[in-house]
Amino acid sequence: HNINVNYVAPGMVDGPRFRDKVCADMARRLNITPEEAAERHAQDYALKRITVDQDIANACLFMASDVSRQITGVDLPVDGGWAML
Structure with missing residues (x-):
């Protein structure tokens, strides 16, 4: 049926x-500012940055486009490398 x-x-x-x-929660626990907590959280990612909604949208657009026509059966993590660490 040609469905990816x-x-x-x-x-x-x-x-x-x-x-x-x-x-x-992290800020309260560590007695730091919420912005410092966000930065610490980003350090847990291989790319050292937090995923934003546009990152997810871009991955979905790619998968929905013809340029991904030969890709099927893929679980595409969009997490800045967190799952690989």
């Missing part, structure tokens, strides 16, 4: 839940 089946697997994405829950 792939999965985009986002890691933690910058946004209200990340800032208001994850960073706030």
Whole structure:
């Protein structure tokens, strides 16, 4: 049927839940600012940066486009290398 089946697997994405829950909890626990907590969190990634919603959107657009026509059965992590560490 010529149907490609792939999965985009986002890691933690910058946004209200990340800032208001994850960073706030880490900041309280370590007695640092939420921004310092976000930076520490970024250091856990191979690429040393936090995933943003546009990163996820770009991966989805790639998978939905014709340039990915020979890709199927792939679990594509979009997490800045966190899963590989």
